[in-house]
Amino acid sequence: MTRRDFDPTTVVPDGRSPAKARLFDAALPGPYRGSVNGETLPTEVTILTYGNDEPGTGPVLHIHPYDEIFVVQQGRARFFVGDEVIDAEAGDVVLGPAALPHRFINLGPGRLQTLDIHLSPKWIQTNLD
Template sequence: MVCDIVAWRDAMDKQAVTVKDGEGEVLRVLGTDVRFLLEAATTGHRFSVMDVSLPKDQGPPPHEHPWDEAYFVISGRVRFVIGDAVRVFEAGDFAYAPGGVVHGFKGVDETPARVLVFDAPATAEGFFRDLDKETKAEPGIAPDIPAIAQRHGMRFLPPAAT
């Protein structure tokens, strides 16, 4: 469902945004559901917020990019790799991956985990949208994920590096 955003503007043209549970555009990306809560265009690309659902063993493999990301686990358990650290986080736990640091994460349990993902500046959204677009353009044909990632300043590590 496309997000029905309630917005107010004050004298300085600042915009407040509210998104109710179940609202927000959802894209299926890398085996996960990514729900946009606060989009790049709304914040002038300063940051964005996504609600990501992670089924068991699904999520982005180790990768790097120049923007910062922060994660807050809402429910379930998530295995994070950030730099040399590998940890399983649970509801209420928080992680931060500075730009340029290799990181990845995936769901641990049969019940999908949910994680709020914050990126600054807001760049990940463009990657997710391009990946979704190319996946839908040629159903049954896997998109060239490394090429899409490269267009957005991302690099996935080879499997041996994980």
Template sequence: MEIVTEAGAYRPGYFEHLRTPDLSTGTYSIPAGGTDEQSPHTEDEIYVVTAGRARFRTPDRTVDVAAGTVIFVPAHEPHRFVDITEDLVTLVFFGPAEDTRKPAPVSEQP
């Protein structure tokens, strides 16, 4: 067992708390009026909104989010938080761990 400390505490940006090969989790926070600059991920992802208010946008849907909202985003789906009206705090879970499916960089040939 491991206790994850400071999970869900507001701290601008993304802070990873735990990583195993099959799962990673962190806290993602965006200030009111801020911009979500993230790109699609190579892993499935779950957001649990613990504080704040915003809208969540994918190519097919936009929904209001607040504390208690749980969102599943499949790998590679474009998504972002928009219209952030209150400091937003989310717990984020990646399965498998974030960036484990990302292709390895191609090394330059001499």
């Protein structure tokens, strides 16, 4: 399939060089294995990786001043976002809008692995639990 979503002649490079940052070390223990602040690359998006093998566990209730997008890469999760409950599985994407408290848990069986995209150049969070 050929895509032509925009005219390439209408965009101009902004002068940034390509960049690389290491997101995680798979040998590290614990659910949070790494993050890359957007300012490191430099961009306006911060990326985290989260995973656990224990059904019923997950991050504490927290809030951000920006949107967060969760990509479920492995397993199943239950997201609590504001007053909504959303079940998601590998391949699903969930939005946590700015200023809405949220958390999620591993529904099991097995590992839950997510890629969490923070629409901010820095990871900014207030835990509520």
